[in-house]
Every structure is written in C-alpha cells, then in structure tokens.
Amino acid sequence: MPNFNDVQEYIRSQQEQARAARESQRKSIVQVGHHARTVVEHPSWQVYVDHIETMKAKAEDDLAQLIKQMADGDEHGEKLTAMKMHLKYLNGLVQGYSHAVELIPELLRRAQEASR
Numbered sequence: 743m744p745n746f747n748d749v750q751e752y753i754r755s756q757q758e759q760a761r762a763a764r765e766s767q768r769k770s771i772v773q774v775g776h777h778a779r780t781v782v783e784h785p786s787w788q789v790y791v792d793h794i795e796t797m798k799a800k801a802e803d804d805l806a807q808l809i810k811q812m813a814d815g816d817e818h819g820e821k822l823t824a825m826k827m828h829l830k831y832l833n834g835l836v837q838g839y840s841h842a843v844e845l846i847p848e849l850l851r852r853a854q855e856a857s858r
C-alpha cells in the first residue's frame with residue numbers, strides 16, 4: 743500500500759508531466775504562429791483572401807435568394823426537401839469560407855498569447 747510520500751511523489755510527477763506538456767504545446771503554438779505570419783506576409787495572401795471573400799459573397803447571395811424563394815414559394819414534398827438540403831449546403835459554404843479567412847489570423851492571435 744502506498745504511503746504518504748509515495749502519493750506526494752506521484753502527484754509531483756503528474757504535475758511535472760502536465761507542465762512539460764503545456765510547455766511543449768506552447769512552443770508548438772508559437773512555431774505555428776511563426777509559419778502563419780509568413781503566410782500573411784506573402785504577397786499572394788491578399789489575393790487568397792479576396793478570392794475567398796468573393797466566393798463567400800456569392801454563397802451569401804445564393805443563400806438569401808433561396809431563403810426568399812422558400813418564404814415566397816409554395817414548394818412542397820421533394821422540391822422543398824431539395825431546397826432545404828441546398829440551404830444547408832449554402833450555410834456550410836458560408837461558414838467554411840469564413841473559417842478559411844479567419845484561420846491564419848486566429849493562429850497568429852494564439853501564438854501571440856502563447857509567447858507572453
């Protein structure tokens with residue numbers, strides 16, 4: 743049966759392992775942030791952002807048109823089901839495009855926090 747000192751040593755070792763894991767994760771985040779910065783500083787970054795924003799705007803327009811069509815129309819059955827599926831698809835596109843643009847800045851933010 744473990745004694746008090748054994749338990750204390752076990753707790754210390756667990757705390758040290760947790761500290762080492764946090765430090766390793768912090769270093770990884772800072773390194774990823776460094777790489778993310780090189781992406782943002784690249785001249786093509788703005789071309790990428792502009793392209794994604796254009797595709798997002800198109801998906802948002804398509805989504806608005808579909809919502810209006812669903813609200814104003816009298817579709818039912820398979821046609822309405824297909825419209826609902828397309829609505830979910832367009833919502834997913836809009837969210838995906840948003841994430842595509844926000845990902846790198848979010849990595850940079852996390853890296854700045856981790857380097858403090």
